[in-house]
Amino acid sequence: MPKTSQSLHPLLVLHPIQPAYLRLFEEAGFDPIPGWERSDFEAANRRVADDLRFVLTSGSRGLSAAEMELYPKLEMICALGAGYENIDRAAARGRGVVVTFSPGANAPQVADHAIALILAMLHDIPAADRAARTGAWKTYRNSRLHPTLSGRRLGILGFGRIGRETAGRAAGGFATPIAYSARTRRDDVDHTYFADPRALAEWAEIVVVATPGGPETRHLVDAEFLSALGPDGYLVNVSRGSVVDTAALIDALRRKTIAGAALDVVDGEPEVPAELADLPNILLTPHIAGHSPEAVTATIRLVIDNLAAHLEGRPVPTAVPID
Incomplete structure (x- = not known):
């Protein structure tokens, strides 16, 4: 017998998810309630706050201590993706609320996007497309030469699953020398390790940022880092x-103390500062690196695995580490 809406477990969803993927939660026995828009969030709270046990959010959206107080029966907060920096873990721990995340589920897609951004930036693909469409074919072609990725020194800031996947694509497909900076050296890779991120920037011609968010990494890429990267970086x-x-970054791009940047994420997104968007030597995408049918499905499946384990009284597969 199919489950009715009354028999499904309410799940407040604070990160935008397309309807086709929300149905995966329904098939697993949950009632996903959209709450990423403020009006929907308030309506959902009026409907289910007193009995809500499960919240799905993301690292960028998070869940504050004050928001947790809205849900007296809250048992579990699931972060959709590898980040969990804006979930108040101390408040959750104090209330005995389990916090999970989805590490690595979308790493291949994010690594693909990182390589795509590098190639699009080096080859100036957006401007070349506009030139071809607007009749400036010959003018553009005769006025530009573009650097290649092959053989360029690639530095990776942060060396978790995304960093490793990016390194594998670059080294295997483009013969790029690889170096990385992370909190600890990895004994299972042969790439050059720099304990100091600025030393990595001095070595590299391209740096891919693949670190977690949060207070520990805030503004890790600062003016000194960008100066170390240099005018050809x-x-x-x-x-x-x-x-x-x-x-x-705006200052470095404006003064051309670095050659260019490609960002899938911006501090304060979805708002993008006009001073950044108007620069000619930047490429922007709207936080879509992990968006593919395969990546979204894998991430949601991992969330469902965590929810199911909790309901069955088993340890959750991917609990957020306790600080």
Whole structure:
């Protein structure tokens, strides 16, 4: 017998998810209640706050201690994706609320996007497309030469699953020398390790930012980092906007103390500062690096695995580490 809406477990969803993927939760026994728009959030709270046990959010959206207080029966907060920086974990721990995340589920797609951003930036694909469409074919072609990715030194800031996947694509497909900076050296890779992120920037011609967000990495890419990267260097960010000091990046791009940048994430998104968007040496995408049918499905499946384990009294597969 199919489950009725009354028998489904309410799940407040604070991160935008397309209807086709919300149905995956319904098939697993949950009633996904959209709450990413303020009006929907308030309506959902009026409907289910007193009995709500499960919340699905993301690292960028998070869940505050004050919001947790709205739900007296809250048992579990699931972060959709690898980030969980804006979930108040201390408040959750104090209330005995389980917090989970979805590490690695979309890493291949994010790594693909990082490589796509590098190629589009180096080859100036957006401007070339506009030139071909607007009759400036010969003018553009005769006035531009573009650097290649092959053989360029690629630095990766943060070396989790996304960093590793990006390194594998670059080294295997483009013969790029790889170096990385992370909190600890990885014994299972042969790439050059820099404990100091600025030393990585000095070595690299391109830096891909693939660190977690949060206070520990806020403005890790600052004016000194960008100065170390230098006028022939390029920056790509597929992690969190907060890792890059936006004001310092705008200044570096404006003064051409770095050659260019490609960002899938911006601090304060979805708002993009006009001073950044108007620059000619930047490429922007709207936080879509992890968006593919395969990646979204894999991420949601991992969330469902965590929810099911909790309901069955088993340890959840991917609990957020306790600080």
